[in-house]
Amino acid sequence: xxxxxxxxxxxxxxxxxxxxxxxxxxxxxxxxxxxxxxxxxxxxxxxxxxxxxxxxxxxxxxxxxxxxxxxxxxxxxxxxxxxxxxxxxxxxxxxxxxxxxxxxxxxxxxxxxxxxxxxxxxxxxxxxxxxxxxxxxxxxxxxxxxxxxxxxxxxxxxxxxxxxxxxxxxxxxxxxxxxxxxxxxxxxxxxxxxxxxxxxxxxxxxxxxxxxxxxxxxxxxxxxxxxxxxxxxxxxxxxxxxxxxxxxxxxxxxxxxxxxxxxxxxxxxxxxxxxxxxxxxxxxxxxxxxxxxxxxxxxxxxxxxxxxxxxxxxxxxxxxxxxxxxxx
Amino acid sequence: xxxxxxxxxxxxxxxxxxxxxxxxxxxxxxxxxxxxxxxxxxxxxxxxxxxxxxxxxxxxxxxxxxxxxxxxxxxxxxxxxxxxxxxxxxxxxxxxxxxxxxxxxxxxxxxxxxxxxxxxxxxxxxxxxxxxxxxxxxxxxxxxxxxxxxxxxxxxxxxxxxxxxxxxxxxxxxxxxxxxxxxxxxxxxxxxxxxxxxxxxxxxxxxxxxxxxxxxxxxxxxxxxxxxxxxxxxxxxxxxxxxxxxxxxxxxxxxxxxxxxxxxxxxxxxxx
Numbered sequence: 001x002x003x004x005x006x007x008x009x010x011x012x013x014x015x016x017x018x019x020x021x022x023x024x025x026x027x028x029x030x031x032x033x034x035x036x037x038x039x040x041x042x043x044x045x046x047x048x049x050x051x052x053x054x055x056x057x058x059x060x061x062x063x064x065x066x067x068x069x070x071x072x073x074x075x076x077x078x079x080x081x082x083x084x085x086x087x088x089x090x091x092x093x094x095x096x097x098x099x100x101x102x103x104x105x106x107x108x109x110x111x112x113x114x115x116x117x118x119x120x121x122x123x124x125x126x127x128x129x130x131x132x133x134x135x136x137x138x139x140x141x142x143x144x145x146x147x148x149x150x151x152x153x154x155x156x157x158x159x160x161x162x163x164x165x166x167x168x169x170x171x172x173x174x175x176x177x178x179x180x181x182x183x184x185x186x187x188x189x190x191x192x193x194x195x196x197x198x199x200x201x202x203x204x205x206x207x208x209x210x211x212x213x214x215x216x217x218x219x220x221x222x223x224x225x226x227x228x229x230x231x232x233x234x235x236x237x238x239x240x241x242x243x244x245x246x247x248x249x250x251x252x253x254x255x256x257x258x259x260x261x262x263x264x265x266x267x268x269x270x271x272x273x274x275x276x277x278x279x280x281x282x283x284x285x286x287x288x289x290x291x292x293x294x295x296x297x298x299x300x301x302x303x304x305x306x307x308x309x310x311x312x313x314x315x316x317x318x319x320x321x322x323x324x325x326x327x328x
Numbered sequence: 329x330x331x332x333x334x335x336x337x338x339x340x341x342x343x344x345x346x347x348x349x350x351x352x353x354x355x356x357x358x359x360x361x362x363x364x365x366x367x368x369x370x371x372x373x374x375x376x377x378x379x380x381x382x383x384x385x386x387x388x389x390x391x392x393x394x395x396x397x398x399x400x401x402x403x404x405x406x407x408x409x410x411x412x413x414x415x416x417x418x419x420x421x422x423x424x425x426x427x428x429x430x431x432x433x434x435x436x437x438x439x440x441x442x443x444x445x446x447x448x449x450x451x452x453x454x455x456x457x458x459x460x461x462x463x464x465x466x467x468x469x470x471x472x473x474x475x476x477x478x479x480x481x482x483x484x485x486x487x488x489x490x491x492x493x494x495x496x497x498x499x500x501x502x503x504x505x506x507x508x509x510x511x512x513x514x515x516x517x518x519x520x521x522x523x524x525x526x527x528x529x530x531x532x533x534x535x536x537x538x539x540x541x542x543x544x545x546x547x548x549x550x551x552x553x554x555x556x557x558x559x560x561x562x563x564x565x566x567x568x569x570x571x572x573x574x575x576x577x578x579x580x581x582x583x584x585x586x587x588x589x590x591x592x593x594x595x596x597x598x599x600x
Contacts, residue, residue: 040423043504047419048431050412051475058450058472059438065449074452121344124337135341137587139348144579144590146533148551149572152558153351156565162370164354202348206591259442262535266555280536283444287451288540295448302444309442 063306069299076293086300096301099270099277100308103258106193106278107312111253113197115246118204123234125205126212136209139202151266154195158182182268185275192263192276200256204249211245212238247320254316258309279305352576358569366566385570393546394553395574401463401549402531405470409478409527412471414520417482418508422494432483438476447540454541461544469541470531478523481593485519486512518589525586526593529579550575 070087073080090096121139125132142150157163158181166178181191215238223237261280264270270277270285279301287298358366360374360381385391420432450469451460459465489512497511513520535551542548548556554571583590 040504041425044419044423044425047415047423047504047508051416051435051479052431054412054468054472054475055435055438058469059441059446059475062446062449062453063441065452066445069449121341124341127337129334129337129341131338135345136591138345140587140591141349141352141583144529144533144583145352145576146535146551148533148535148554149355149575152554152568152572153355157351162367164371167370198348255440261443262551265535265539280442280444283448284536284540287448295452298444299448302442302448305442306445309440313440 066299066306067303069296070303072296074295074299082296086297087304089297090300090304095274095277096279096282098274099279099282100305102189102274102276103260103278103280105189106196106260107254107257109193110196110200110257111250113193114200114204114253115208115249117197117201118208118249119246121201121205122208122212123238125209136206140206141202142199143203145199147262148266150195150199151263154191154198155182155267158191182276183272185273188268188272188275192267195263195267196257196260200253204253207249208242208245211242215241251313251316251320255309255313258312355569355572355576358566359573360570361566363564363566381566381570382574385567385574389557389567389571390545390548390553391550391571391574394548394550397463397547398532398550401467401470402528405467405474405531406524406527408467408471409474410520410524413475413478413523414482414486414513414516415508416475417479417486418512420479421483421486421489422491422512432479435476436480439480443473443536447537450537451540461542461547463547466538466541466547466549469537470534473534473537474527474531478527481523481526482516482519485516489515521586522589522593525582525590528582529590532579 071081071083073082073086125135129135145153157165160166160178160180160183163181165181169175169177179187181187219237219241220233223233228237259280260278261284264276264278264281265284268276270281283298283301283305286292286301287295354371357372357374358370360377360379361372362378362381365372386395416435420428454460454462454465454469457465459468493511493515494507497507502510533551534549535555538549538552539555542552545556554568554575557571558568
């Protein structure tokens with residue numbers, strides 16, 4: 001198909017308000033999406049169709065089917081409508097609530113730990129430390145490794161007999177503090193939260209450092225001229241300016257932790273005593289590990305969790321927006 | 329006094345570097361040592377270095393197969409993502425039509441979906457269409473999960489290309505496809521390469537979808553291979569470390585060459 005054809009189509013479909021001209025060129029060319037001609041549906045469809053097909057087939061349709069499943073009992077060769085039975089069962093499912101508690105604990109603590117350590121490190125590099133480039137590249141590495149690799153590495157680090165953590169504790173004469181970090185219900189979840197923080201601090205640091213470097217120089221210089229101390233400069237000048245980035249990172253980290261699966265699956269599989277069970281691992285277990293063969297109930301968990309994650313993210317962004325409005 | 333402060337700060341930063349990169353260095357050392365050597369001393373340097381362990385893992389523990397599968401799946405997914413994603417992003421950035429922002433928003437919002445909402449029915453759907461346990465099935469799913477992020481990054485870049493350029497191209501008689509292929513895409517090459525690298529690394533490391541959709545040994549990707557391997561040989565720390573390094577090396581190579589671009593890509597979504 002040629003341009004002219006499209007232009008003609010565009011002209012034919014458009015209303016009278018569109019600028020005339022057979023070649024479809026617009027008089028005004030300032031607008032962001034204000035391109036050559038308006039609504040050449042053939043071209044638009046051709047460009048978008050592959051993406052939309054993939055999206056509908058592998059994202060939208062499966063999502064709707066999961067919600068449909070959640071009202072059914074789905075056995076290998078049989079499907080049977082059960083109404084809200086799965087949902088009522090879910091309300092009384094203690095393991096589910098335990099996994100929700102674990103996941104939310106994770107999603108609420110991790111962002112704060114990650115972002116605050118990352119901010120300290122970013123400020124350190126911002127103060128023109130020698131070798132800043134090297135530090136930046138080195139700190140970023142953990143996030144490049146898969147959770148599978150990270151999980152195995154930290155299984156070793158937490159190993160009771162020869163893991164570096166316990167070895168270090170013994171070397172420091174704190175032998176009494178050694179334990180099987182991932183085997184003890186009290187320390188298993190905090191230990192895993194620590195691993196994700198180790199992994200993501202570098203990423204957050206890099207983003208914050210980029211935000212710091214893009215701050216207007218004049219503002220900071222003005223603060224320095226006013227004899228503003230480091231602490232005051234940080235709280236009153238830098239902090240408000242990078243607030244949006246900080247909040248974005250918190251939301252991003254929150255979303256990531258609400259989805260967490262791989263790390264738990266490789267290290268503890270939710271043990272000991274459901275101490276590290278997350279919603280993701282529980283859904284997986286109910287769908288593919290337990291011999292109930294029913295895909296309906298895990299779909300119910302997925303649907304409920306989907307709603308929880310979505311509303312949590314919406315509330316978070318809404319609260320952050322609200323505070324922004326109040327301040328200005 | 330400032331010099332002392334600075335030195336103190338540097339020491340703290342070096343400690344953090346050891347903490348951040350230490351586990352990786354440790355695994356690299358162990359990958360070159362045998363398990364008996366490791367159990368004698370877990371933290372000794374790899375002298376003598378047993379490079380043959382890599383050959384052993386590669387040929388005797390099926391890592392060549394996992395590596396080939398991972399490469400095949402990830403490369404084809406990334407190629408499809410780049411073409412499909414940049415076509416869609418170009419369209420959303422350049423053409424003005426009524427559904428534009430709705431389509432953009434719908435695609436973009438899937439970034440926050442927890443994977444569970446699709447994964448169980450994806451399993452059913454792929455079984456139905458005979459794509460379960462196949463590389464093609466996993467490849468298509470990979471394209472689907474990375475598509476929103478790819479379109480998001482590319483759209484914001486395409487949208488910044490001045491539209492005068494397109495008008496000029498049109499006057500020169502370029503068709504819509506030629507404008508995309510010969511104007512948009514070359515200009516957006518930095519953004520495109522960012523998404524290529526980003527998608528490569530994220531998919532190379534992907535585990536959840538692979539573990540649900542692949543069960544056959546012949547189709548296992550590297551993360552699945554490693555998981556199977558630790559299941560089989562719980563105690564053979566040395567060989568597991570070698571396997572880990574085989575999985576990490578491609579990522580490290582990409583990172584060594586494109587660290588800046590990659591950092592840009594990973595932070596692109598966060599800064600906005």
